[in-house]
Structure formats: structure tokens, C-alpha cells
Amino acid sequence: MVTASEEYSFTSFSNLPFYTRVNARLLDLAEVGKQRKIVDLGCGTGGVTKLILERLQSVKDSVIYAIDHSASALKAAAEEIGDRRNATIKFVHSEVQNLTDAVRDRVDAIVYCNSIHYVPDKSRLLRQIKDKLTPNGIFAFNTSFFEGSQPPDTQEFFRKWMMRSLRILKRDHGLSVDKTSKVESRVQIRADQYRELVEEAGFEVQVNDLNRVEVPHEGWHHISGFSDWIEGVMPGIPLDKGREVLQKGLREIWDEMNLKTVPRVWLSVSASKPQFG
Template sequence: MGLIETDETNLFTFESFAAHEFYTDVNRALVKQTLAHLRTQEGDKPLTIVDMACGTGAVTRLIAEELVRQGHSAQLRLVGVDPSAEALRLAQKGMDELHLPANITSDFIQGESEDLPNLVHDVDAAFFCNAIHLVPDKVAAFKQVSAILAPQGIFGCNSAFYDGTYVPGTERFYRLWTRRAVGWLKKEHPEAHLSREAKAMAMQWLNPDQYIQALKENGFTTVETQSTNIEISLDGWRDLGQYWLFIEGALPGVPLADGARALEIAVYQAGEELGLNAIPRTWLQMVAIKQ
């Protein structure tokens, strides 16, 4: 994906947003839906499960907890892959604190999505949560996932940045939030200018049918999709507005610290003006099985 980690981006992480209960709930539902297919696989052969773009390991821990709940006796290897060394350090710390059974082991590897075929192969299940929208070439990404999966391997993927994610009537919140953030910047930091050249990463949004088609054209036979409405509090939106990739997308070219502050102040202004404490968003959940 070409994410560039710096000391500055390490100050503006996804971790606060990922700690919210609504985020845990939507990802736990995807993990359960995906790993339910593992139950149909007979025998106690060792299983490998990969969490791509694992970040600080929020979803990796949900995977581990679901595997414990399912009561697998087989050897289970969890592999988290992410470009950020700092995120992986936090992910390993969080996994160590779970005190998993001896048959479940975890490895966290620094790498990009294109490195995957060199890192793992014949994987039983792979997850790519809340990140597919950041990938410019989604077809290439699905090909890479298919390449690392064993036959009948399972792929769980979701996003709240796709064509269909806005609950009707909520668009005005996003417009007002951005407008108020830009207004605050003009007043408090007139030297900060939005860049017309700086391009947010890969904001090509597909609709559910386009995702299904792309998966089926790249090695997956069965694709289950589900749309889930999630209420996200203003505090949740504030925390998303502290994440460097979101800041770059909403306010390209603005220094991260200034952008984070602008989005934090503006989200509450927008909520107050519209009389809203929470704004619903539709998550797209996808589970695909390799032929």
C-alpha cells in the first residue's frame, strides 16, 4: 500500500478509534462469520490465519478470542502483517496480555500487502479489516490474497468507506464537519493551506456488487455480503479524526497536529449545529471462499 511511517504519524494512530465498543462489535461479527467456516473443516491439522494490515492488533485479538471460544484443539498460528513497526509492537503486547492456550501462537511481521506471498502460503483464513478502501488496486489485492490462501481458504474483509456507506440524510454532517474544520484552520492557522496536489490514498469507492464481482473474478467462488448499520458517537468521529490517514484524506497538505485539532473542534461544532450525538454509518462485511 505504500504507507509511510514516520515519528509524526506514530503520534496520530488508529488505536483510539479501534478501542470503541462499536468498532469491536462490527469486527467481532465479521470474525465470527468468517471463522464459522473453519468448523466445517474436519481433522486436527495445523491452521494458519493471517490478519493483513493488522495495525495495533485489535482484530487479531478478536480472532484469537473466537478461536478459543470455538475450542479448537489443533495447532493455530496467527500472523499479523503491517507496515508500521510501532503498531506491531503494540499488537504483540496486546496479544501477550491475552495469555492464550499453548496451541495458539502469534507472529507479527513488518511488511506491505505485496510482501504477503513471500511471508506466508497455504493459509486457511485471511482477514483484511477496515483497510481495503486504502488500496488503489483492489483487484491486485484480491489476487494476492487468493495466492496465499489454500484451496477452500476463507477471506474476511470489511469497510465503512464504500459506495453505500452513508446512511441517507447523514451526508450533511460530513460536509459541515469539513467546512467547520477548514474555517477553524483559516482563523487559527492561516499559514496552513489545503493542498490541491496532495492526493488522498486510493479513495476509489466500490459498491457491494463491484466488490463481489472483483472477488469472483480473482479466485473466489462464494461471496457472502452483509450491510450493518453502526451508531458512531461524536467521540468516535473525533478519535477517527486523530488518525493520520484520515487527516490526510480530509485536510490534505495540512500539518497533522493542526488537522487533528481542527477536526476535533469541528466535529462537536457540527454535532451541536445539527443536534446530533451520534451519526450512523453502514459497514460492508464480506466473506469469500477460494475455489
């Protein structure tokens, strides 16, 4: 049986080839494959955990700590990975903000894919991440939710998509978005502010780059089925109706604008913990 939270999970988006490429590149930056102990922060339904696992084929006694605060996401990740494990995977049900207690071990690398924007006090978390790493250990994260992640030339697409979806919501369901029930919006910070925070926490930034990633129709389609996205763009609307109208609106606007892809900017950062410090 599919539970409500699994039905609106990140899985279908996470498994898309373009998204896998973005994360595989982050794992390259973090040199995943060389280390033995790795934390996958905000692992969700295990899309990135699987990629890490593939890279640890020949590493003896390797351990992955996969952490998420969603019990249903962890369950889905464990089922998805099944018996294909060559490394030990420890699924840890915890807020990432409790990293210090959630993982007792020191680790060689911590990767954090598309989740750092959820955490309000990033400085505190970054200090915990640094403490959890062995000297020369690597921290790598990416995000597509920061100020500047939505390229200006895509604004027309977004405006049309949202307007069309709202019209369909009204027409098909007699519903309107209740502006007062807007979820507390996550504060988006700029790419240079992320870099500053990482440096302030005592890391040496190795790579800090912005990439314009061409997202295909299926990317926008699947993200429209993810609860966080639906709640963000259609606050107060039941998830099933939000998903339905966003996907319908997307299809119509996509065809009318004759689009092939709509880009999004991804920030990727890789930083090392100094040997002494």
C-alpha cells in the same frame, strides 16, 4: 515515549465498542475459531488480532500471521497483546501486496478489516489471497470506504463539520487547506464491484452485505486523530493542528445539530475458496 506515528494511529478508534462489534461480526462470518492458521491482513495496532486471539482459546497449535507495512503499528500491536497469547502470533512487516512471499504457509482463513480500500490493484492481491488459502478456506473483509459508504442523509453533517473546522483552522492558526497538495485520493469502488472482483478471483461469495452502522461522537472524534483521515480531509495541514480543529469543529456541530450518532455504511464480504479450483 510516544512517536509521531503512534500518536496519530488507529488504536483509539479500533478499540471502540461499536467498531469491535462490526469486526466481531466479520469474524463470525469467517467462522474464526474453527480454523488453526489465520492471516490478519493490515492488522494495524492489533485491535482485530486480539479478537481473533480470543476465539482461538481452545484451538491447539494455532497460528496468527498479523501483517502490516507500518513498523510502529506492529510494535504497538505486540505491546498491546503482550503475554496474553495462547496462540502463536507472527508479526510480519510487509506490504499486503507481497503476501505470497510474506507468509510461506497455507492458511485456513484470511481476514482483512477496513484496509482493502488502500490497495490499488485488488485483483492481483485477491489472487494471492486465494493461492494462500487451503481448499475451502475462507476470505472475509470489510470496509467503510467505498462508493456508497457515506449515506446521503449525513451529507449535511459532513459539510457543516468540514466548513466549521476550516473556519477554526483559519481563525486559530491562520492556515488554509492547500487544495493543490491534496493526497492522491484513493479510488473508491462500489460494493457490487468488490463482489465482482472477489468472484473473478475464483471465490464463492457466501455473504455480501451492507450495514448501516450508527457511529457515536467518540468514533468521529477518534478518527479525527488518525493520520490517514486528517491527511484525507485536511491535505497539507500539520497533523496536530488538523486533529485539533477537526475535533473542535466536530464538538460544535454535534451539539448544534443535537446529534446522537451519525451512520456509516459497512460492506462485509465472506467468500470461500472452492475445494477444487
